[in-house]
Amino acid sequence: MPAFDALKIDERGPTQSATSARHEFAQAVWSGLTKPQRELPSIYLYDELGTALFEAITELPEYGLARADERLLRRYAQQILEHLPPSLIVAELGSGSGRKTRWLLEALSRRDALVYFPIDISASALSKCRREFAGMGSVSLVGLETSYLEGLRAAISTRRPGQTFLVLFLGSTVGNFERPAAEKFLQEVRHCLAPGDSLLLGSDLEKPIETMLLAYDDPLGVTAAFNLNLLARINRELGGDFVLGQFSHQVRYDERERRIEMRLRSERQQSVSIPASELTCTFREGETIWTEACHKFCLEEIRKMAQNTGFVSVAQWVDHEWPFAESLWIAA
Numbered sequence: 653m654p655a656f657d658a659l660k661i662d663e664r665g666p667t668q669s670a671t672s673a674r675h676e677f678a679q680a681v682w683s684g685l686t687k688p689q690r691e692l693p694s695i696y697l698y699d700e701l702g703t704a705l706f707e708a709i710t711e712l713p714e715y716g717l718a719r720a721d722e723r724l725l726r727r728y729a730q731q732i733l734e735h736l737p738p739s740l741i742v743a744e745l746g747s748g749s750g751r752k753t754r755w756l757l758e759a760l761s762r763r764d765a766l767v768y769f770p771i772d773i774s775a776s777a778l779s780k781c782r783r784e785f786a787g788m789g790s791v792s793l794v795g796l797e798t799s800y801l802e803g804l805r806a807a808i809s810t811r812r813p814g815q816t817f818l819v820l821f822l823g824s825t826v827g828n829f830e831r832p833a834a835e836k837f838l839q840e841v842r843h844c845l846a847p848g849d850s851l852l853l854g855s856d857l858e859k860p861i862e863t864m865l866l867a868y869d870d871p872l873g874v875t876a877a878f879n880l881n882l883l884a885r886i887n888r889e890l891g892g893d894f895v896l897g898q899f900s901h902q903v904r905y906d907e908r909e910r911r912i913e914m915r916l917r918s919e920r921q922q923s924v925s926i927p928a929s930e931l932t933c934t935f936r937e938g939e940t941i942w943t944e945a946c947h948k949f950c951l952e953e954i955r956k957m958a959q960n961t962g963f964v965s966v967a968q969w970v971d972h973e974w975p976f977a978e979s980l981w982i983a984a
C-alpha cells in the first residue's frame with residue numbers, strides 16, 4: 653500500500669475525465685436552471701476556490717459547527733476508540749483537510765499502524781490532507797479523489813481477512829442531503845460494509861434560529877462569497893456571463909423542515925447565457941436559485957436513523973457549547 657499517495661479513480665484517464673466532469677457539470681446546470689424553482693447542486697460549490705472559502709467559513713466566529721466537531725473528536729478520541737476493534741482501516745467521506753480527523757487518527761495509531769483513505773472530490777483538499785498527516789509515520793494515507801460511494805467501494809475492496817472498517821462522515825455533511833436521501837445514502841454506505849464495521853457520524857443539532865442564521869450569513873460575507881462562487885464557477889468553466897453584483901446571498905430557516913436554505917437572488921430582471929449548457933435564462937427580479945440545504949437534527953432522530961439504515965447506535969457524544977453530536981454506529 654503506497655503511503656501519501658492519491659489514486660484518481662477513473663479508468664478513462666485524466667484528460668477524458670476532466671472533459672466528462674465538465675460535461676456533467678454543464679448538464680447539471682441545465683437541468684437545475686430549467687426547473688420552476690431553479691436550483692444548482694451543492695456539490696458544485698466545492699471547486700478549488702469554493703473549498704478554500706469553505707475552509708475560511710470554518711474559521712468564522714459565527715460558524716461554531718466545525719469547532720464543535722473538532723472539540724468532540726479531540727476530547728473523546730480515547731472513548732470512541734474503546735468501542736472499536738483492533739486492525740482498523742479508516743475511510744473518511746469528504747475528508748477536507750483532515751484537520752479535525754487528526755485527533756482520532758493520532759489516538760488510533762498509538763494502538764496500531766493504520767491505513768487511512770480520505771475520500772474527497774477536491775484535489776486541493778486531498779493535498780492539504782496529505783500535508784496534515786505527512787509527519788505521522790504510523791498512518792499510511794491513500795487519497796481517493798472521487799465521489800463518496802465510489803471511493804468507499806475502492807477502499808473496502810482492499811480489505812484483508814480480520815480487518816474492520818471505520819467510516820467517518822463528519823462535519824454534518826449528512827445535513828446537506830434531503831432527509832429521505834440521507835437515509836438512502838446511509839443505507840448504501842451500510843451495503844458497502846460488513847457486520848461489525850462502524851460509522852462515526854457528525855451531525856449539527858437544532859439551536860436558536862438567530863444563531864443558525866448568523867452561521868450561514870456571516871457579517872464578513874465569507875458565506876456569501878462561497879455561495880456566489882457557484883455562479884463565478886459557471887462563468888469560469890462553462891463560459892457563463894452571470895454578473896455577480898446582480899445576485900445576492902439569501903439565507904432562511906425553514907422551521908417545518910428544520911433546515912437552513914441558501915439561495916442566490918436575482919436583484920433585477922436579467923438574462924444570462926451559459927454556452928456550454930446551451931442555455932439562456934431570464935431571471936425575474938427577486939427570483940432565486942436554490943443552492944444548498946443544511947438540515948439540523950435532534951439526538952433521538954439520529955438514533956432512529958441508525959435503526960432505519962441497518963446500524964446499531966452504540967454511543968453519542970454531544971458538544972453543549974455549540975449543540976453538535978458525534979454518533980457511533982455499528983453495522984448490524
Ligand code: AVI
Nearest residue numbers: 709823824825827828875946
Ligand atoms: C459542508 N456542510 C456540512 C456545510 C454546512 O454547514 O452544511 C456547508 C456550508 N454551507 C455554508 N456554510 C457551510
